Amino acid sequence: MPLHPSIASGIAEILSRLQDANVSFAGQRILITGGAGFLGSWMCDVLVEQAADVVCLDNLTSGLASHVAHLHDRDNFTFVQHDISKPYYPEGEIDLILHMASRASPMEFTEHPISILKANTLGIWVALGIAKAKGARLMYTSTSEVYGDPDPRFVPSPETYNGNVNPVGIRGCYDESKRCGEAFVIAYEREHGLDARISRIFNTYGPRIRSEGIYGRALPRFIDQALSGKPITIFGTGEQTRSFTYVVDEIEGLLRLAAADNAKGKVVNIGNTKERSILDLANVVQAAVGTDAPLEFGPLPDDDPLRRCPDTSRAKELLDWQARTSLEDGLVQTVEWFRDQRS
Numbered sequence: 011m012p013l014h015p016s017i018a019s020g021i022a023e024i025l026s027r028l029q030d031a032n033v034s035f036a037g038q039r040i041l042i043t044g045g046a047g048f049l050g051s052w053m054c055d056v057l058v059e060q061a062a063d064v065v066c067l068d069n070l071t072s073g074l075a076s077h078v079a080h081l082h083d084r085d086n087f088t089f090v091q092h093d094i095s096k097p098y099y100p101e102g103e104i105d106l107i108l109h110m111a112s113r114a115s116p117m118e119f120t121e122h123p124i125s126i127l128k129a130n131t132l133g134i135w136v137a138l139g140i141a142k143a144k145g146a147r148l149m150y151t152s153t154s155e156v157y158g159d160p161d162p163r164f165v166p167s168p169e170t171y172n173g174n175v176n177p178v179g180i181r182g183c184y185d186e187s188k189r190c191g192e193a194f195v196i197a198y199e200r201e202h203g204l205d206a207r208i209s210r211i212f213n214t215y216g217p218r219i220r221s222e223g224i225y226g227r228a229l230p231r232f233i234d235q236a237l238s239g240k241p242i243t244i245f246g247t248g249e250q251t252r253s254f255t256y257v258v259d260e261i262e263g264l265l266r267l268a269a270a271d272n273a274k275g276k277v278v279n280i281g282n283t284k285e286r287s288i289l290d291l292a293n294v295v296q297a298a299v300g301t302d303a304p305l306e307f308g309p310l311p312d313d314d315p316l317r318r319c320p321d322t323s324r325a326k327e328l329l330d331w332q333a334r335t336s337l338e339d340g341l342v343q344t345v346e347w348f349r350d351q352r353s
């Protein structure tokens with residue numbers, strides 16, 4: 011089946027940006043854990059097109075086999091169904107590991123806290139062991155959640171801010187395991203000299219994002235509700251903020267970081283610096299879908315961060331990267347994809 015136009019054009023845009031930046035992974039053998047997920051499958055698409063040899067490893071818990079099904083007939087793509095929190099010994103050379111495996115949506119923090127903890131502690135430990143054995147570079151996809159509910163004096167949050175996380179709160183399984191994962195990565199970099207780096211991803215959206223579950227990520231849930239003509243459910247007053255990064259910008263930033271020779275041992279925020287309230291998001295989604303579906307307000311879940319916005323000066327300086335796509339433009343593509351999935 012051909013790729014949806016929103017995905018095909020997004021991949022073409024990323025490839026063109028990478029070419030302009032002289033970033034190429036051609037000929038590298040790359041292990042992507044979590045490769046059948048939302049972001050992982052975009053990585054697989056781009057890297058297969060760049061003529062890398064891609065090994066996509068996934069246990070298909072939150073990811074979908076269908077995200078990468080179209081790649082199975084490519085000679086430079088292999089799919090391995092495996093849980094990366096258990097030992098894994100790939101054959102042959104590996105040049106780069108992108109450790110992306112982890113459930114990542116708030117609903118899953120409640121339903122699957124243990125597997126989240128394992129993916130970001132045992133899983134990164136397994137991935138680091140492979141990197142060490144193969145002499146590979148590794149990039150870990152951490153999260154803005156390491157900042158927890160940030161002190162307003164540190165919003166926009168720079169990488170030097172240590173965060174404000176409740177280890178035993180409902181989000182603790184994700185936030186604290188990502189923090190532990192970061193500590194693992196830096197320990198291997200310090201003790202074994204491993205060429206490892208950490209990306210902190212801020213809320214990313216686009217085609218292939220999943221919307222299931224009432225506590226799922228706000229943006230896909232809003233689109234789903236708006237397209238169904240249902241009320242859009244906002245938790246709290248809607249004054250809490252997030253910054254939303256379109257998948258094309260995010261994948262470009264992540265790949266620039268993975269390729270950068272000046273980023274060993276570095277932690278880099280990859281996100282859009284435009285801070286938007288959740289109420290604002292609901293209005294933009296209504297406009298993108300063309301609906302006047304009403305807004306409904308419910309209680310704010312425990313430990314929900316009040317503000318979230320990255321300081322991306324480091325990404326600009328190290329990688330010459332910044333997000334380019336406005337929320338309004340990114341939503342046009344995303345809504346089109348959601349609409350076509352429903353039909």
Ligand SMILES: NC(=O)c1ccc[n+]([C@@H]2O[C@H](COP(=O)([O-])OP(=O)(O)OC[C@H]3O[C@@H](n4cnc5c(N)ncnc54)[C@H](O)[C@@H]3O)[C@@H](O)[C@H]2O)c1
Pocket residue numbers: 043044045046047048049050067068069070071072073074092093094095109110111112113114115128129133151152153154210211212213214215
């Ligand atoms: N999308 C975002 O806004 C965002 C924000 C911050 C961080 N991240 C991080 O980026 C990565 C990818 O996120 P995503 O949005 O694509 O989520 P996703 O849920 O779509 O993808 C995660 C993938 O990992 C797989 N997986 C989970 N546990 C695994 C295990 N133990 N072994 C093998 N595979 C496993 C899942 O099946 C899924 O395919 C995650 O590490 C996430 O924490 C994402």
